[in-house]
Structures are given as structure tokens and as C-alpha cells.
Amino acid sequence: MNLLDYNPSPRIESLARRLKDRDSISILFICLGNICRSPAADAIMRDKVADRPDCRIGEIDSAGIGSWHVGDLPDARMRAHGRQRGLKVNHVCRQVRESDFDRFDIIIGMDEGNLRNLHKLAKTREDDDKIYAMAEFFSPGSRWYEVPDPYYDGDEGFETVLDLLEEGTQNILDTLG
Numbered sequence: 001m002n003l004l005d006y007n008p009s010p011r012i013e014s015l016a017r018r019l020k021d022r023d024s025i026s027i028l029f030i031c032l033g034n035i036c037r038s039p040a041a042d043a044i045m046r047d048k049v050a051d052r053p054d055c056r057i058g059e060i061d062s063a064g065i066g067s068w069h070v071g072d073l074p075d076a077r078m079r080a081h082g083r084q085r086g087l088k089v090n091h092v093c094r095q096v097r098e099s100d101f102d103r104f105d106i107i108i109g110m111d112e113g114n115l116r117n118l119h120k121l122a123k124t125r126e127d128d129d130k131i132y133a134m135a136e137f138f139s140p141g142s143r144w145y146e147v148p149d150p151y152y153d154g155d156e157g158f159e160t161v162l163d164l165l166e167e168g169t170q171n172i173l174d175t176l177g
Contacts, residue, residue, distance in 0.1 A: 036065030
């Protein structure tokens with residue numbers, strides 16, 4: 001993955017134009033249970049933003065489509081793989097709610113199922129327009145069309161997810177931050 005190859009799509013360029021006058025941009029990352037992908041994206045983005053004091057990205061959070069893990073810490077394997085990269089993946093899991101559409105400027109789903117559920121939850125066209133796929137922030141030529149769920153995979157699955165999220169969050173930061 002070469003971060004220099006990222007070229008925002010017209011849809012992402014439109015998002016950047018829409019948010020260009022904002023002093024602060026809020027982002028919510030979504031996955032199925034809020035125990036692997038979305039808390040990792042949250043942690044990676046927080047880490048990147050901390051290194052850029054001039055960044056416009058303010059509020060960062062994550063949530064899950066389902067309620068199975070509400071109140072839990074992320075999956076121990078994701079926390080361990082994150083620690084190996086110097087990340088604190090310690091978000092307390094929560095479920096996405098309708099009020100998140102009022103609170104966040106961008107809501108980023110990790111896979112097609114997450115996106116379908118988010119579109120069902122959106123009550124207005126404005127809400128619907130806030131929903132993006134994480135893959136929209138991958139570099140052209142990426143073989144990934146979504147962030148795969150590593151829950152049933154071994155170490156390689158968690159590392160792949162972290163690599164994809166590193167790239168995607170960097171491209172978000174470079175485009176919107």
C-alpha cells in the first residue's frame with residue numbers, strides 16, 4: 001500500500017468541499033460489534049490526529065451495528081495487535097444510534113453490511129449523505145473493497161485490518177484534516 005497513490009474520488013472531493021469551512025470535523029467509525037475494526041480505526045485516527053496539532057478533525061468515536069458487546073472492551077486480539085503498533089485500542093463498545101447522525105459529520109462503515117444497516121438507520125437525505133465506506137479512502141488499485149472482519153481469522157487477519165485502517169485513516173486525514 002502506497003499512501004502517495006491516493007487520489008480522492010469525486011464523492012470524497014465533494015465531501016472535502018462541503019466541510020472545508022468547518023473549524024472541526026467529527027468522525028464516527030462503524031463495524032458490526034464495535035470490538036475489532038471500528039475501535040481500531042478510532043485508535044489509529046486518534047494517534048494520527050495527536051501528531052497534527054493543526055488538524056481540523058476533532059471528535060472521533062466508534063460504534064457497532066449490534067448491541068452484543070455494549071460496555072465491553074474491544075477484542076483482546078485487536079488490543080494486542082494494536083499494542084504491538086503502539087496503539088491504545090481501549091474504546092468502550094457502544095451501539096450506533098439515530099442521534100449519531102446529528103452529532104457526527106462523517107459516519108464510516110467498514111463493510112457492505114454495515115453500510116446497509118447505516119442507510120436503514122438514516123432518517124433524512126442529509127443523514128444518508130454522511131455515510132461513507134472505509135474503502136472509499138483506500139488507494140486506487142487496492143484489492144480490498146471493504147475492511148474484512150478479522151474476528152474468525154488468525155493474526156494475519158488482524159494485521160491486514162490494521163494495515164488497511166492505517167492507510168484509510170491517513171487518507172482521511174490528508175483529505176479532510
